Amino acid sequence: MTLAELKQHFITELETIYDKDESEQIFLIYLEDKFGLQYTPHNKVEKLDVIFSDLDKLKSGIPIQHITEKAFFYDDFFFVNQHTLIPRPETEELIEIIKNDYVKNPPSSIIDLGTGSGCIPISLKKIFPNANVSALDVSEKALEVAAINAKNLNTDILLIHQNLLEDFNLDRKFEVIISNPPYIRNLEKEEMHKNVLDFEPHLALFVEDDNALIFYERVIAFAENHLTENGVIYCEINQYLGEETKTLFLTKYKNVQLIKDISGNDRMIKATNN
Ligand SMILES: C[S@@+](CC[C@H](N)C(=O)[O-])C[C@H]1O[C@@H](n2cnc3c(N)ncnc32)[C@H](O)[C@@H]1O
Incomplete structure (x- = not known):
């Protein structure tokens, strides 16, 4: 799966609780704060089992900051x-x-x-x-x-x-x-x-x-x-x-x-x- 496909998957899966812009934002924060990755659409992703398990948590409403255990402030x-x-x-x-x-x-x-x-x-x-x-x-x-x-x-x-x-x-x-x-x-x-x-x-x-x-x-x-x-x-x-x-x-x-x-x-x- 490429990062572009994963991003689309996040947006579709999170549709019930976040709007498109929020989902996209959450996806980018997730990539960067969990894996230190920037969004490069064609790159392939690994660790899909971890990612899908985190996505399930996001779907249940758990805030992204609780999943990455960090929040940026100041x-x-x-x-x-x-x-x-x-x-x-x-x-x-x-x-x-x-x-x-x-x-x-x-x-x-x-x-x-x-x-x-x-x-x-x-x-x-x-x-x-x-x-x-x-x-x-x-x-x-x-x-x-x-x-x-x-x-x-x-x-x-x-x-x-x-x-x-x-x-x-x-x-x-x-x-x-x-x-x-x-x-x-x-x-x-x-x-x-x-x-x-x-x-x-x-x-x-x-x-x-x-x-x-x-x-x-x-x-x-x-x-x-x-x-x-x-x-x-x-x-x-x-x-x-x-x-x-x-x-x-x-x-x-x-x-x-x-x-x-x-x-x-x-x-x-x-x-x-x-
Ligand atoms: C709105 S949060 C602010 C947290 C942090 N200062 C921030 O800005 O992100 C309010 C904080 O007040 C604390 N708090 C609630 N009731 C309190 C009390 N009776 N005495 C002292 N602290 C209390 C909570 O535990 C919480 O950490």
């Missing part, structure tokens, strides 16, 4: 599994904003709340190698993944096992507090793809419809004892709750910016008292 590949959210491109925009804000005067301390794969603190540690970077999550399994990524990418970050919904004090302050917490309401499940709903951890995704901003309340409560005087909070937010989230931050912070992502959706909040 500048690096991160190991991912069923215990961590697959890093999203929107979150890369948050990294870019922080990088630009601190290009002349790097922060000395950063903490990421709800770190999952560790993609945020590890990317920031690579940008600001002298910063003390910490990362917190309630999921021990997610922290294990973050530890693997920190080791693979040669970054020294402190991992903290802690439930953000409980009161706690780390007895330290941070110049940058960043969080991409769970923010999808149950009522938004209908518009979500099966591969997210069935295979990504609900702990990382969902909040109660009637308490959708709970994690932002907790970030604000954490910041009360843990943000330096001129520190800044950066959060990824639910695009449908931009104004509500901004209003919440304005109860504690003087300057609150609602920032749109590249698709024009309300996606980030930046809050500071200066």
Whole structure:
């Protein structure tokens, strides 16, 4: 079988769950991330038994990143599994904003709340190698993944096992507090793809419809004892709750910016008292 024939086979087989462009994209990611191959239509493929078994998994809705066990984020590949959210491109925009804000005067301390794969603190540690970077999550399994990524990418970050919904004090302050917490309401499940709903951890995704901003309340409560005087909070937010989230931050912070992502959706909040 040639790669061109295999590509067509992928598109036909995946038709029931992905559209043609998505299937083609998945095929190219699969070739590159699993076998390190570029698409050369006339080349013949080997290992068809492995490929067909992976294709069956894809057909059942398992995300391509769980099959290749890697996801690209910002500048690096991160190991991912069923215990961590697959890093999203929107979150890369948050990294870019922080990088630009601190290009002349790097922060000395950063903490990421709800770190999952560790993609945020590890990317920031690579940008600001002298910063003390910490990362917190309630999921021990997610922290294990973050530890693997920190080791693979040669970054020294402190991992903290802690439930953000409980009161706690780390007895330290941070110049940058960043969080991409769970923010999808149950009522938004209908518009979500099966591969997210069935295979990504609900702990990382969902909040109660009637308490959708709970994690932002907790970030604000954490910041009360843990943000330096001129520190800044950066959060990824639910695009449908931009104004509500901004209003919440304005109860504690003087300057609150609602920032749109590249698709024009309300996606980030930046809050500071200066
Ligand atoms: C939306 S994911 C973000 C993961 C990663 N930061 C990223 O951007 O890809 C939210 C993360 O918050 C963690 N989390 C959920 N509930 C939490 C809690 N009560 N305390 C601390 N972390 C929590 C989840 O385990 C998950 O890793």
